[in-house]
Amino acid sequence: MTAVAEIQAPEALEISPAKERLLRVAIDLFYEKGFERTTVRDIAARAGILSGSLFHHFKSKQEILYTAMALTTRSMGESAEAAVQGIDDPVEQLRALVVCELNSIHRESEHAAYVLVDEWRSLDSEHREAVLALRDSSYERCWDVALEGCKARGLLKTDAKIARQFIRGALAWTRNWYRPEGELTIAGLADEVLQSFLKN
Amino acid sequence: MTAVAEIQAPEALEISPAKERLLRVAIDLFYEKGFERTTVRDIAARAGILSGSLFHHFKSKQEILYTAMALTTRSMGESAEAAVQGIDDPVEQLRALVVCELNSIHRESEHAAYVLVDEWRSLDSEHREAVLALRDSSYERCWDVALEGCKARGLLKTDAKIARQFIRGALAWTRNWYRPEGELTIAGLADEVLQSFLKN
DNA sequence: GCTTGACAACCAAGCGCTTGCTTGTTTTTA
């Protein structure tokens, strides 16, 4: 019998308030310094406990990262589904998804979306698969529907798959230059994205 | 007197063949596992020497990263300048720069471009500034010229600065899905990029 | 032509410190 990993399915993760507080602290630190440079002592200190006490809540540092990423993925999927609900026009679906992604990068949930992108490599492979499967079944599915809809109406300049990747890249990169406090609003930025990637 | 950092100006870096070999090994490992997870013992072992001997060539692990990033930045700047040389049409300048960037991500120099993007946070701030200054004065300048040229001819759908960021994001993201061994060539991918971001 | 000295490259050993995590016990909470 090979070592069984016993990964908690992300759909089934239940989080106590105490755990949630620790996760918020951990996510902040992962955002500030990265997973590898963040020590369990760092996390514990900012949470006001000793490092050993962390392991009462999580069985390893890796499990902290996994839990953070799985929860973030789950909630981003839920946001995406909520965003397109009741919208039939694929262009408006796309706009809603762009706004939704920009919000999760620039507004919500204490940098959780940053960690999701940056620390992918620090997540070991079994956990990675679990998170990926969850993302494909919720978040990515919403995007596929919207983009295929645009494609069917002849609104895309390129293949839907390529457009998806271009848009995803452009949105992910906004974290390196865009600040929602400035003149350009998130809705305005979303307009620019649609204008760039759709025929007009 | 505060501690003086004594950073080697990236323009003045001279690299012996031995150092270059070590840098190649280090870059490969940084690409595979990340800077933090790569130990000096890893680098030395793959290079066939003992870990202490590394410090005969570099005075710290940090200096290995800095040297790698500075050299990569320098050579990417040179490539960009060579790519646009003799081209007057801003659209063709842009095409050349896109191809150039795609090449450095997907073809050349043992993943050096990956490391440049991924390990930015592991570079400490003084070194970061030095690399950034070099990039702005060569690589970014080429892009600015090309995009302002497009803008002046009314070919851009958005502000030149925003277009720059969208394109940069889309190109950087290609590493997560595009493989040059597949059906789509780099020139073909560059076509798709131009078609997406320029008026047609 | 052989010796000498200087230098770069590397080895062998290990120091001081930090890391993730464990254990046994005490405090807090419900």
Place this chain on the structure above:
DNA sequence: TAAAAACAAGCAAGCGCTTGGTTGTCAAGC
């Protein structure tokens, strides 16, 4: 009063880096 949460202490392993000495190379000096 029992379970949950936190403490106190520390272990084993691994980390970047240092030190002192051993090679191999090659040009200058007699």
